[in-house]
Amino acid sequence: MNQMPCAVCGGDAGFFLKNPASARIFYRCAGCGYIFAAPEERRLSGEEERSFFKGQWEQSPDGGNVGCYPHILSLAQSCGISPVKALDFGCGNAGLIRTLRANGIPAYGIDRVPVENDMRPFVFSDFSGLPAIKFDLITAIEVFEHLPDPVAVLEELLARLSPDGFLFMTTALTNRAMAHIKYFPHWIYQKDPTHIGFFAERTMEFLARKHGLELQVFGYGDFILDRSHTRLVVQYEGRFVFHHQEKWEMNY
Numbered sequence: 001m002n003q004m005p006c007a008v009c010g011g012d013a014g015f016f017l018k019n020p021a022s023a024r025i026f027y028r029c030a031g032c033g034y035i036f037a038a039p040e041e042r043r044l045s046g047e048e049e050r051s052f053f054k055g056q057w058e059q060s061p062d063g064g065n066v067g068c069y070p071h072i073l074s075l076a077q078s079c080g081i082s083p084v085k086a087l088d089f090g091c092g093n094a095g096l097i098r099t100l101r102a103n104g105i106p107a108y109g110i111d112r113v114p115v116e117n118d119m120r121p122f123v124f125s126d127f128s129g130l131p132a133i134k135f136d137l138i139t140a141i142e143v144f145e146h147l148p149d150p151v152a153v154l155e156e157l158l159a160r161l162s163p164d165g166f167l168f169m170t171t172a173l174t175n176r177a178m179a180h181i182k183y184f185p186h187w188i189y190q191k192d193p194t195h196i197g198f199f200a201e202r203t204m205e206f207l208a209r210k211h212g213l214e215l216q217v218f219g220y221g222d223f224i225l226d227r228s229h230t231r232l233v234v235q236y237e238g239r240f241v242f243h244h245q246e247k248w249e250m251n252y
Ligand SMILES: [Zn+2]
Pocket: 006, 007, 008, 009, 010, 011, 029, 030, 031, 032, 033, 034
């Protein structure tokens, strides 16, 4: 199939490339730049996903994304609310929840894979288990590249965000991670079998417009979306390791 509806903007996404080794096929939206794996591709089963992430957690028991924790804590302090209530969507082994709670911030998490440590009372498998409160700080660290329905999740998170709160997310942006999109086949981020969606900065600009958010760019790869004091901060994570050359069927 040469055309697919874009999962972000609904526009036409054309065939982008096919990996002959894994048989993964990707589509790229001409409108918003979103790149996504073919929906019919064989996704990891729940059990496979569980063992994939458990393996990651065992390698990194404090959480694999500790580098952004100080930034998140400073965002929490800049909310001007005390105590800030926090939600970490896709919290993994709850390393961030532990860090936030150690700093006096009541933090909760959502993850499909059950956490098996002392943070378990604060982690739920979906939104329905959460306390019925608005959160001043919502984080989604390296989560959105895993989602088949990123817009629905973003809207759910915005609905849970307090009027003066922050939504902080990280995902590697294609236009910042690569000097040219032609390097996509060699991008390690794309080789993770659980990564199915890849955002460009203009994909985020589309989401900002759609939700009435104002986009501001600051610093290297950080930008803020602002809607009536509600801010969505997206941080680019610099992960652009190139592997050996492979022959891919590609249309760019
Ligand atoms: Zn699109």
